[in-house]
Amino acid sequence: MTQPIIDLRDVQKFYGDYHALRGITATIGQGEFFSLLGPSGCGKTTLLRTIAGFEDLSSGTVLIGGQDMARVPANQRPTNMVFQSYAIFPHLSVAQNVGFGLRRAGLDKATLAARVEEALEMVGLSGYGKRSAHALSGGQRQRVALARALILKPKVLLLDEPLSALDKKLREQMQVELIRLQRLVGITFILVTHDQEEALVMSDRIAVMFDGQIAQLDDPETLYRRPKTHRVADFIGMMNFLPARILSEDGERATLEISGLGRTEFDLGTCPTATAGPDGTAVGLRPETLTLLFDGQTATGRQVIGTVEEVVYYGDMTYYDIRLPDGDQVVRVSMRNLFGRPVLEIGAPARLSWDPGALVLFR
């Protein structure tokens, strides 16, 4: 991580009896694209609003650029926000919206207009200044909100679910746009989202939050490959969980009995281990680490023979649900639809290859 810009120390927030933030401690670096990811009600928006200054802390400290924000009201913080609803002022034009925050800067008309145009250009809306706010599409409102926040050159840009109101295509386009914009201005972006895919695509680091706490704070790859808890693993991407028993272990290696896959050795030193969920010890396998073997192919790892139970066709991919030989467990496998490869039918036998090195152990 680079130079820290935001320092959260044991941030707590109560609404009456409801404990919304239960001791958040984290450091966010300068120029970082940082995401707060979690299901609704996990406290991610509350945390963003405490950084912006819209919520008072119950206890704890928020430092921005080394300065304690306790007595700094929202309008004096070096942060600006893109609201979930975009909050475009409906009675003002696009240019008046974008230039809103410069009212107090005492700029002359020409400078103001130039700054506004510059900001509009940055978000790809040059020439839109004279339009009225309600003549804009969803994607354009989003861009105006960005320009309006960035024109003030904040140290940190806060984005509250900015893409949730857009349709899928536009959302994906704006994701790339936001990454480009963040590199261009070079400041810290903090993004709140409930969409794990969006967080993985965009972020340098992600804080996964459940119940007002950070469950794991890591870069996307670590989060995906080495989840720290069962719940994080379940929330990020798709994961097959199979109940397992540890037959023996000696500190470096363990012998596991995995329901449906049988007995295997597990390297405790290199393979990820994580906290188990409520159902006890289990192993996790991502669908893409499992491979179905077609005619003539041989297994690279271990092999079991199961039955195709469900086929979900996605165009470029097909998901198969495979019932494992012992009959109790079903795993999901994702396969690329390479040219000429057949799609298996329900009920067909399936040869499944898996690699013990790809396991995550939850204990």
Next chain:
Amino acid sequence: MKGIWLRVYAVLYLVFLYAPIILLPLFAFNDSTIIAFPLTGFTTNWFVELTKIEAMHAAVLNSLFIAITTAVFATLLGICAARANNRYRFPGQRGIMGMVMLPLVLPEIIVAVSLLVVLLQLGFSLGSWSVILGHVLICTPFSIAILNSAFQNLDRSLEEAAIDLGETPFSSFRLITLPLVMPGIISSMLISFTISLDEFIIAFFLTGNEPTLPVYLWAQLRFPQKLPVVLALGTLLVALSIILLTCAEFFRRRGVARAGKSDTGGFL
């Protein structure tokens, strides 16, 4: 056609609603002192006569003064209460708002007699000011109802966005909220003005010896020979009401449009 019977019924209902108002100008321009059919001839005499009755002029001026004062105070109270109700959660909210809105469902005569008794017991002499007190009481709920929907239509993050962009809470209220609810404020003033101008029961009890226009009219209704003049005045009042209401509706719609919401119609 679908709903043909309903459509016919709706037109008949509108005729029922508008029947008295259509009659008003008919008799106001009729040259007989007896208010009955058949009509006898066209005249504008009753309107000319209107300009000569000084007691009526005094009543009109008195009513205008009361209505304007009422509109201003009821709307000020309404702005505070509607803003508090929409922006904050405070203890006893439902109870307090319920009490403030109570005059809406209270028979007016109850409001009138209870105020009368208290004012007389405290030894005040009645006058325009006591009518204003009563009218503000009954107009405030209407003002709150109108402004409530104006404030509700506002996205709360608009004000937060202004604060985030460096404005103080007060200046963001002035720059963002006030312009956006202004149509509601104007509409509230017009409605309060209209209610006060037309209100009779409270005015009748509390007016003392400076009659308001409706109180004056009430007294005139007993003298058959003065009726045509009353109807001429009524015609003017109806025309004024319709103009004011059209303005109020215009501003209300503009407010809805400004807040970027779709229109569902209606003041109440």
Next chain:
Amino acid sequence: MRSEGANGLALVSPAALYAILLLAVPLCVIFAFSFWTQDYLTIDRTWTLKNYTEAFTEPLYGELLRRSILISGSVTLVTVVLAFPIAYFVSFYVAPERKSLWIFLITIPFWTSYLIRVFLWKVILGFNGVINTSLQGLGIIDEPLTFILYNANAVVITLAHAFAPFAILPIFVALEKIDRSLIEASLDLGENRVTTFLRVTLPLAMPGVVAAVLIVFIPTIGDYVTPRLVGGPDGLMIANMIQTQFLKLNNAPMGATLAIIAMASVTVIALAFVGLNRRFLRGPK
């Protein structure tokens, strides 16, 4: 920084104080008055139930109260029954962009001088009124109809006119809130238009109907202009007596007692009505 609750209270306090001083306090005073008595020009402040005893034993008061409730009840019934089809028509048959025009048309007559409107009904319903002269002109009747003016019928018609928008608007709002797919779902599940109306639309519109009933019934009891102008001797209501007690007989305590009794009756009836309909009022939060 002050807490949210304190901010809210501070902001609502002007309106709240105003309502306390000019509504709550006077209502309490009226309540106290009802237990006092008038002694020529002064008020005797000994607590007594004398007024109440008189109110319940003197047949005139009982008769007026009964008649008031009956007339208000009829007015409410007529107004709401007449209003429902209009609200239904505007909500379901009028194109969305023209709805507010219709609502506007419906509200306009309500905002025009009440006194003059009531007086004009006298002109319409009178001996030489619009109805009688036109019916005679058409040869449908020979003698003018007399049962339409100076009695309770006239009061009902006039008040049904005066309170029309109060009944239409709440029902319209309730109908507007109904998700149209619920009606399609009912048709899809095999109900016809009539049974769909009875099983889906009407129950969902009931909160609006209940609101309309209350908003018409309660103020009607307090009206004394209409009974005086078009009611004749048989159309006078309790409010006329309250007014007489206060302004003519100068017996404020008796007037207060009658006002309290009238208010109490209205409240009891309104609460009973809401209670009977409470299963319709438990909407989703």
